[in-house]
Amino acid sequence: MLQVPFIRENKEKVIEALSKRNFAADEVINEVLSVDEERRAIQAELDNTLAESNKLSKEIGNLFKSGKKEEANELKEKTGSLKERSKELNEQLNEKTQRLSELLYNIPNVPHPSVPKGNSDEDNEVVFEEGTIPQLEAESLPHWELAKKYDIIDFELGTKISGAGFPVYKGKGARLQRALISYFLDKNTAAGYKEYQVPHLVNEASGYGTGQLPDKEGQMYHVTNDDLYLIPTAEVPVTNFFRGEIVNETDFPICCTAYTPCFRREAGSYGAHVRGLNRLHQFDKVEIVRVEHPDNSYNALNGMVEHVKGILRELKLPYRILRLCGGDLGFTSALTFDFEVYSTAQEKWLEISSVSNFETYQANRLKLRFKDENGKSQLAHTLNGSALALPRVLAGIIENYQTKDGIAIPEVLIPYTGFDIID
């Protein structure tokens, strides 16, 4: 979340910047500032009240010690009203504090100056495009048809045991998926990201830490018996490693990668555009997460973009990079680049990676800080990106690599699959 002192000092700029998201911040920002002011006034009075009663308590202690019992008892009576007052003030303080965080939790991150205005994904800005779109033969099929033809993904079977959006990968399909996971992890670790295996269920505090809660409450599967959430991305457990931590400046850059399944309820998004692998309740993803010095975070963001580019180049998939507009930008992100692979058979672009800088937004919730050269602690920057999301990469590969003889395997993957064609 945003920091109150920052809002106080940059009020107009913050409102202006948030308007890029079509977020009318005027009212809520004013309330934040007034509630915070009230909060501080109450805090000051409470502090004074407590200071006074601390003083009295000490005096009483001394009086008892020196045997002046009566004087002590006299003083005791004086503490009653102070106690009452501080209780009152404490309640008021809690109220204000709670209101303040409620307000702050519901204000999205301030977009980076380079974020274009816009309402929807149609206003995203294409900043890069690479790779050649293959000329497919006339009878080329979308991946869900190919999946059936070669018996590599079984959507019906998944529906039977779980429901729609839970595919079963079979045979060479399962093997290709596993190959991709290994390949991605290898690429990431080679680039300096440390590999982790993490829990797939997280507690509420973790959900708040990275901003899934309360904003996307309905998007996560909630295991109510144990009050745990299935992770919608490895970002949640990995970034929360650092919740409440004060890291050393010399630890930067902190680079993590993890493969996990991701669970998303995707409530309300049904229809033709969710066919096949395009939108699932459970999918696999290899994620990269970085914790950075604020001065280096945009540099790091570029590095992550380059890293993902390198992977797509090796896979020889046609792709483009979009700079997300304000209207499409994630709640917690300051700047996001989406990667899309072109699916020739579907004649559309499929989002396969999203690389974002959250600046201090997550760090503030997480209380993730570092000691700067003056020994002062300040908030770090967090970033993350997919490298990569499996199903759509898989879809892109099988659609773009299809031939009349079968589906070819990208060369870099053959060492991982052990076969070079699905037929």
Place this chain on the structure above:
RNA sequence: GGAGAAAUGGCAGAGUGGUCGAAUGCGGCAGUCUUGAAAACUGUUGAGGGUCACACCUCCGGGGGUUCGAAUCCCUCUUUCUCCGCCA
């Protein structure tokens, strides 16, 4: 799942009602010594709020309570350890 023990600063570990934000050791930082380093010695070293800066306030796993006063007593939750049971 049952029984018991525990949770204190970066770590280890004292502290059972006031003078405790907390002994001591290790680690970290700065200095003395040294050609340099090590050792030794000296000093320093938690976080948050608040202030121009002080003052002051809060924090000893979380929450609540008793008390003029709580790291210390009570309740509760969580976590860890030991034993038993079950089990991939």
